[in-house]
Amino acid sequence: MGKIHPIILTIVFSVTAHKLVFASAQTAPELQQLVTQLHDPATSDEASTQLKALAGSNADARRHLANELPGLISKSSQDPSQYKVWINSVQLAGELKIEQTIPVLVSLFDPVRYSRTAVSTITSRARLDDDPIAKALVRVGQPAIGPVSGILEGKDRVQHTRLRAALVLYNMNSPEADAALVHDLQTETDPRVRSYIEERLKGHPKTTVH
Amino acid sequence: MLGYNDSQIVASVTVPSGTPDEDVSVSVTSNGYNGNGFVSGGGAVSPTGPGVQASVRSGSRPTVNISIRWSGGKSPDNSKLFGSDLDSCSESLGQHTCPNGWFWNIEGKGIVSDDAANWTVAQTATSRAKGYYTVSPGVVQSFDDLTTNTPDGPESDFLQKPSGQTTIYWIDGPGPRKTYGASGPIYEMTSVENFTTTFCTLVPTGNCFSIKWYLKAVVRNGGILDNTSIGLGAASTDF
Numbered sequence: 001m002g003k004i005h006p007i008i009l010t011i012v013f014s015v016t017a018h019k020l021v022f023a024s025a026q027t028a029p030e031l032q033q034l035v036t037q038l039h040d041p042a043t044s045d046e047a048s049t050q051l052k053a054l055a056g057s058n059a060d061a062r063r064h065l066a067n068e069l070p071g072l073i074s075k076s077s078q079d080p081s082q083y084k085v086w087i088n089s090v091q092l093a094g095e096l097k098i099e100q101t102i103p104v105l106v107s108l109f110d111p112v113r114y115s116r117t118a119v120s121t122i123t124s125r126a127r128l129d130d131d132p133i134a135k136a137l138v139r140v141g142q143p144a145i146g147p148v149s150g151i152l153e154g155k156d157r158v159q160h161t162r163l164r165a166a167l168v169l170y171n172m173n174s175p176e177a178d179a180a181l182v183h184d185l186q187t188e189t190d191p192r193v194r195s196y197i198e199e200r201l202k203g204h205p206k207t208t209v210h
Numbered sequence: 211m212l213g214y215n216d217s218q219i220v221a222s223v224t225v226p227s228g229t230p231d232e233d234v235s236v237s238v239t240s241n242g243y244n245g246n247g248f249v250s251g252g253g254a255v256s257p258t259g260p261g262v263q264a265s266v267r268s269g270s271r272p273t274v275n276i277s278i279r280w281s282g283g284k285s286p287d288n289s290k291l292f293g294s295d296l297d298s299c300s301e302s303l304g305q306h307t308c309p310n311g312w313f314w315n316i317e318g319k320g321i322v323s324d325d326a327a328n329w330t331v332a333q334t335a336t337s338r339a340k341g342y343y344t345v346s347p348g349v350v351q352s353f354d355d356l357t358t359n360t361p362d363g364p365e366s367d368f369l370q371k372p373s374g375q376t377t378i379y380w381i382d383g384p385g386p387r388k389t390y391g392a393s394g395p396i397y398e399m400t401s402v403e404n405f406t407t408t409f410c411t412l413v414p415t416g417n418c419f420s421i422k423w424y425l426k427a428v429v430r431n432g433g434i435l436d437n438t439s440i441g442l443g444a445a446s447t448d449f
Contacts, residue, residue: 080345083391113392117355118339119401120311122295122383123363130387160310163296192293199294203367 030054031061035068038092041084048088055096066100069093073104077113087115087132094136099143101136106147108133110161128171134164138171145169149180155189162193170200178207185209225266235261272324274378274409276421279303280316280440288317288379294367298383305385305438312435313385314425320378320409327373331380333407335362338447341399341429343390350397353390356447362405380407384425388433399429404444 031054037047055061069089076086093101114130128135137144151157152165166184169177181197188194201207223236239258242248248257281304284290292298292315299308303315322329337357342350363369364380371378386401403425410418424445430436439445 077392080392080394086392111393114387114389116353116391118341118353118386118390118396118399119337119355119357119403120297120313120385120387121335121362121403122292122298122368122381123333123365125295125297126363126365126367160296167296195293196296199291200367 028060031058031064035064038068038088039072039085041082044084044088048092052092052095055092062096062098065092065096066098069098069101070104073101073108077108083116090132090136094132094139097140099140102140102144102147105133105137105140105144106151109137109151109164110157112160112164126167128164128167131164134168137168141172142174142176145172145174145177145180149184152180152184152193153187159190159192162190163196166193166197166200170197170203173204175207178204182207182209229266232266233263234266235263237261271414271417272322272328272411274320274322274329274419276318276320276407276409276419278316278318278421278423278442280314284317284381285319285379287377288319288370288381290368290370290379290381292381292383295383305440306383307435310389311385311387312427312429312438313383314438314440315383316381316423316440318380318382318407318421322376322378322409324376324411325373326371326375326378328412329371329378330410330412331364331369331371331378331407332410333362333364333380333382333405334359335384335403335405336360336447337401337403338449339386339399339401340449341401342397343394343399344397344432345394351394378409385438386427386429395433396429397432400427400449401429402426402445402447402449404447 034047034051034054037043038051051061051065055065069092073086073089073093076082076089090105092098093105112131113133115132117130120130124130128138137148148165148168152162152169154162166181169181178201181201185194185197188197198209201209221238237258237260240248283302292301297308297310298313298315300306300315303317305312305314320329320331335357336359338355340354342352345351364382368382369380384403384405386396386399389395404422405424406420406422408418408420421442422444423440423442425438425440426445427438428436
């Protein structure tokens with residue numbers, strides 16, 4: 001009996017390895033097709049849904065998107081007819097927390113590009129529901145803290161842009177992001193930005209504002 | 211025993227405070243008499259009689275009186291700030307034309323019969339916005355957006371319900387933005403947002419009270435707010 005176990009293990013391993021190779025081979029064309037569909041406004045929504053599911057469990061798909069999305073976000077942002085491609089790409093970047101998209105998201109942060117929703121409420125604005133770029137940066141989280149802090153501390157930027165950056169950091173809801181807000185307060189000269197940060201941080205009682 | 215007399219026993223059943231609403235069965239069990247255990251008068255008779263069904267219901271559920279104000283100043287004891295909203299441009303109630311939108315600041319208030327901390331507050335929004343936005347000079351594009359029962363907070367930054375007090379406040383500032391999508395200014399539009407704000411007790415569950423209110427805005431002439439109205443109830447989205 002003692003010799004049977006290694007044999008069974010070998011067979012199981014062989015079958016598993018075969019399945020992995022097969023799955024990878026099967027995924028590659030499917031992945032390429034989905035990415036192609038993501039580029040087309042007519043098929044972008046469905047492709048985005050499938051890519052999100054695929055990349056959540058497939059490292060190859062994730063790597064592929066990490067290469068693809070920065071260029072796609074940048075390119076589609078320049079053409080209003082590519083709105084669906086743009087918003088799906090931005091949402092994928094955030095939902096999959098793809099760090100490689102941080103530079104393009106930061107470059108497109110200002111001026112604000114709202115999603116196609118006319119009405120809003122105080123809650124939808126606080127959640128950044130209609131601000132896809134800012135929302136994506138919130139979702140990417142920790143790796144985006146430095147670049148978003150750079151926007152907040154860019155004293156030459158318009159006040160609304162700096163307030164949005166502060167809200168992105170606040171919505172990350174992490175000690176590191178709150179620390180970036182507290183750091184800005186040390187040199188903040190705009191009374192509106194200062195009071196905004198101080199008031200928002202009251203919602204994070206563990207963060208101390210000196 | 212050589213004989214017996216029937217005696218009526220009247221027993222009261224006391225329900226401890228805090229008992230949830232429930233349906234129960236109440237029965238009587240004989241422990242016997244005069245130090246002797248229960249003795250059946252004949253045959254196999256159980257010392258426990260048949261159960262009777264009874265319902266336990268709270269006699270005084272907590273209640274709330276909900277109201278909304280949409281003009282004037284905020285209540286002095288309401289510490290929530292419209293300034294916590296990055297697009298708000300005023301701390302006073304009422305309609306405000308802000309740089310990024312036409313927002314109407316409101317203050318909601320609930321006076322509860324017990325303790326504010328015992329309540330949850332949740333809001334849903336159903337909306338329609340229909341109109342045109344400017345794509346490029348002289349070129350407009352139509353839009354018609356509907357949302358249904360979207361969860362709409364209120365988040366803690368805009369909700370005050372301190373433990374030990376009976377007044378709950380929430381603030382909101384609904385309204386349309388001035389741009390549609392990435393960079394298209396609203397050209398003309400009719401928008402309606404219908405809200406339902408619901409207060410519920412944590413215990414008992416299901417003890418809820420709602421208020422419905424709406425905001426309607428009409429934008430004309432290339433992006434000028436023509437009229438706007440707010441009130442209790444719901445506005446038609448049939449336009």
